[in-house]
Amino acid sequence: MNIGIIGYGRMGKAIEQLALQRGHNISVIVDENNSEDIAEQLKGKVDVAIEFTTPQSGKNNVFDCIEAGIPIVSGTTGWNVVEADMQKICNEKNSTFFYASNFSIGVNIFMDINEKLASLLSDFDSYNASMVETHHIHKLDKPSGTAISLAKGIFKNNDKYVNWELKPVKDIRNLEIESLREGEIIGDHKIIWDSEIDTIEIAHSAKNRTGFALGAVLAAEFVLGKKGFFTMRDLLKL
Numbered sequence: 001m002n003i004g005i006i007g008y009g010r011m012g013k014a015i016e017q018l019a020l021q022r023g024h025n026i027s028v029i030v031d032e033n034n035s036e037d038i039a040e041q042l043k044g045k046v047d048v049a050i051e052f053t054t055p056q057s058g059k060n061n062v063f064d065c066i067e068a069g070i071p072i073v074s075g076t077t078g079w080n081v082v083e084a085d086m087q088k089i090c091n092e093k094n095s096t097f098f099y100a101s102n103f104s105i106g107v108n109i110f111m112d113i114n115e116k117l118a119s120l121l122s123d124f125d126s127y128n129a130s131m132v133e134t135h136h137i138h139k140l141d142k143p144s145g146t147a148i149s150l151a152k153g154i155f156k157n158n159d160k161y162v163n164w165e166l167k168p169v170k171d172i173r174n175l176e177i178e179s180l181r182e183g184e185i186i187g188d189h190k191i192i193w194d195s196e197i198d199t200i201e202i203a204h205s206a207k208n209r210t211g212f213a214l215g216a217v218l219a220a221e222f223v224l225g226k227k228g229f230f231t232m233r234d235l236l237k238l
């Protein structure tokens with residue numbers, strides 16, 4: 001298929017490689033210096049657009065494509081994607097949008113384990129949860145989109161926490177997230193449930209960007225010919 005890449009940075013370049021390996025054609029590449037009228041540049045030339053830019057531009061790019069009826073896959077973090085709202089908008093506009101704060105298959109399985117652990121510990125008040133996420137120094141948002149998704153998975157399954165807060169936490173009803181920015185670390189997430197008796201930890205560590213890029217290309221293949229709003233739960237049948 002013909003793929004349009006919006007955002008030709010670390011992720012855009014990894015996606016280009018993966019898409020070519022899987023036999024796709026990259027028909028348009030849009031980056032910050034040619035980002036005028038994105039929908040106009042893509043219309044009629046791409047089957048699906050894949051968007052990885054910045055927290056400031058991600059939302060606009062996605063809405064431009066939805067408005068123009070261009071199927072879009074986006075992984076840009078740092079803007080609040082409300083599933084119910086996006087479902088409604090995609091249905092109204094008869095458009096296609098696939099969003100994941102993390103496209104890695106391993107992370108999405110880790111998210112499921114996180115929800116299960118939060119649920120198992122919901123009757124044991126002596127365990128206190130916290131999270132540590134570490135990324136490269138170029139990352140613009142804090143905490144990571146993945147950390148926020150993991151935190152939401154905890155609130156959904158454990159009444160002890162209602163929101164998240166960056167370290168140091170002021171409200172004990174909030175889950176503490178420590179966001180570290182070090183070197184070129186791709187993305188590490190650790191959930192800690194600590195009690196006076198013991199500690200339970202689960203962790204995921206990305207070794208390279210291939211997992212994110214592969215997930216994004218698989219998502220583009222998945223949405224071809226479909227209408228509506230989709231997430232990794234649809235792709236992985238979780």
Ligand code: NAD
Pocket residue numbers: 006007008009010011012030031032033035052053054055057061074075076077078100101102103104139212
């Ligand atoms: P990057 O800084 O390497 O690349 C971003 C690119 O977007 C740059 O080339 C920049 O010039 C371009 N850009 C900026 N504004 C633009 C605009 N208006 N139109 C088009 N292009 C524009 O960043 P990255 O590491 O590739 O990450 C991009 C985003 O993806 C970040 O939000 C990051 O957190 C997120 N991310 C998500 C996942 C996931 O699995 N969902 C994985 C990795 C990164």
